[in-house]
Amino acid sequence: MPELPEVETTLRGIEPHIDGQIISNVIIRNKNLRWPVPGTLKKNLVGQKLKQLQRRGKYILLFTDNGTVILHLGMSGSLRICDAKTTPEKHDHVDIEFKNGKVLRYRDPRRFGCVLWTSKPVEEHKLISPMGPEPLTDEFDGDYLHAKSRKRKNNVKGFIMDSKIVTGVGNIYASEALFRAGILPSRQSGRVSKERYQLLAKCIKEVLSEAIKQGGTTLKDFTRADGKPGYFKQSLKVYDRAGLNCIVCKQKIKQKTLNQRSTYYCSQCQH
DNA sequence: AGAGGTACCTGGCAGC
DNA sequence: TGCTGCCAGGTACCTC
Numbered sequence: 175m176p177e178l179p180e181v182e183t184t185l186r187g188i189e190p191h192i193d194g195q196i197i198s199n200v201i202i203r204n205k206n207l208r209w210p211v212p213g214t215l216k217k218n219l220v221g222q223k224l225k226q227l228q229r230r231g232k233y234i235l236l237f238t239d240n241g242t243v244i245l246h247l248g249m250s251g252s253l254r255i256c257d258a259k260t261t262p263e264k265h266d267h268v269d270i271e272f273k274n275g276k277v278l279r280y281r282d283p284r285r286f287g288c289v290l291w292t293s294k295p296v297e298e299h300k301l302i303s304p305m306g307p308e309p310l311t312d313e314f315d316g317d318y319l320h321a322k323s324r325k326r327k328n329n330v331k332g333f334i335m336d337s338k339i340v341t342g343v344g345n346i347y348a349s350e351a352l353f354r355a356g357i358l359p360s361r362q363s364g365r366v367s368k369e370r371y372q373l374l375a376k377c378i379k380e381v382l383s384e385a386i387k388q389g390g391t392t393l394k395d396f397t398r399a400d401g402k403p404g405y406f407k408q409s410l411k412v413y414d415r416a417g418l419n420c421i422v423c424k425q426k427i428k429q430k431t432l433n434q435r436s437t438y439y440c441s442q443c444q445h
Numbered sequence: 446a447g448a449g450g451t452a453c454c455t456g457g458c459a460g461c
Numbered sequence: 462t463g464c465t466g467c468c469a470g471g472t473a474c475c476t477c
Contacts, residue, residue, distance in 0.1 A: 177470060208453070208473085232471075249471055250455075265455085284454045286471060301473085328448065337472075344470060393470065394457085413470095434450080436469085 176247045178309065178342030179385035180396055180404060181232045184253050187399025189227050191255045191276045197222050197238075199271040203262065208248065208288045211268060215291050219243070219270065230296075231305050231341030236270075241293035243270075244301060248286030254279050254399050283395075306340045309378050314340055316372025323371070326364040332433045333363035334378065343378060346391055346413045349438045351378040353412045358444045359437045360430075384409065412438040 176184065200216035222238035229235070234253070236243035247253070256277050262269070268280040268289050280289060292299045307313040322339055323330075333339060335348050343351070352359050354377035357370060366374075385391060390404030393414065397403060407414075411421055416429035420440040429438050 180470075206454095208471095246471080248454090249469070282454095283456065284469090284471095286453065286455095326447075332448090335471095346470060391470075396470070435471095 176232060176251065176390070176396060177344030177347055178229075178232060178382055179347070179388075179406065180390035181229055181234060181247065181342070182386050183390040183398055183404060184247070185227055185229045185234055188253055188255055188278060191274075191399075192224055192270075192272055192278055193227055195224050195272040195274050195276065197224060197270060198273045199269075201269040201271070202267070203269075204267040204285075207267065207282065207285050208246075209290060211289045212291050215243075215289070218291055218293070224272070230302060231308070231337055232344070233302065235296055237296075241291055242296045244288070244290040244292060244296065244299060245280070246287045246301075248282055248284060248288070250284040250395065251280065251282035251287035252395070252397055254281070254397070254401065304338050306336075306338050309340050309342055309375075309382055314375060314379075316368060316375040319371040319375055320366075320368040323363040323366065326362070328363055329360045329432055330357060330363045330366055330374075331359035331435075331437060334374070335433075335435075340378070342382070345435050345437075346393075346410070347378070347381050347385065349413045350381045350410060353439060353444060354381060356444050358441075359432055359439050412440060414438065 197219045200219050202211050205211040218240055222240050224236055226237040234245040256279055257275055258271055258277050265283040266279050266281045270278040296302055323333055331348050334343050355374040357374060385406040388406040389398055391406040392403035412427050415427045418427055420427055420443060423442045425440055425442040427438055428441055
């Protein structure tokens with residue numbers, strides 16, 4: 175489900191309800207996520223004030239004085255705000271309750287996500303420390319991509335989806351950004367020119383920013399914290415459009431598997 | 446060091 | 462109405 179824009183949308187949706195609030199209870203209904211939800215989570219959180227919420231790549235970080243919750247939505251996860259009386263559904267695995275009566279409810283049917291705890295500085299955590307720069311910062315640009323890609327043999331789509339290179343670019347927005355930049359997804363990353371990487375970096379920033387403005391992309395089951403879908407699907411130019419006409423040249427959009435992931439592109443507009 | 450494959454899991458859908 | 466097989470927005474971890 176969620177790439178960077180969907181995670182950012184989720185964060186913005188939950189933040190106003192729980193930022194600065196005191197945690198009153200934690201309920202773990204199913205600890206069997208990608209890694210076990212730590213049994214100490216409740217002990218560590220209850221009584222703590224939620225001091226800050228932050229997104230890092232596709233992770234959501236909940237900061238308290240005691241430590242930090244590290245949360246990932248995997249492929250099918252979502253977070254929503256409800257009140258304690260709302261009956262949990264089948265895949266609602268974790269609740270964090272607040273003194274103001276709000277509940278942060280974590281749902282994840284496939285359980286590829288995680289809810290973890292660290293009492294050390296979060297940037298030292300093994301899931302966070304290897305991550306590359308945020309795509310929407312000045313640190314991330316074409317020069318950076320060009321320098322990182324030299325002598326690499328992988329394709330450019332896999333390259334920009336590597337979280338050690340840049341965080342948050344997932345399967346939808348990788349296809350979309352490459353289409354906007356006119357670069358074939360299968361092109362070897364080490365053979366893309368600096369000029370083309372400058373365009374690609376710009377396109378990545380644009381497509382992610384536009385998607386955030388639209389509340390992310392709902393293909394199937396992504397919902398915002400208030401339960402509404404994201405509206406960026408209508409702006410997708412290649413993703414999930416195999417066999418349909420390219421909006422630029424009218425050629426049929428192609429689909430192929432690259433790095434075990436569905437990849438969409440226009441063979442006329444991209445080279 | 447980097448590339449490629451595998452594993453984790455449920456649900457929805459197409460085809461029979 | 463089943464059943465089967467395939468597909469899905471992610472990514473750590475393993476081997477080569």
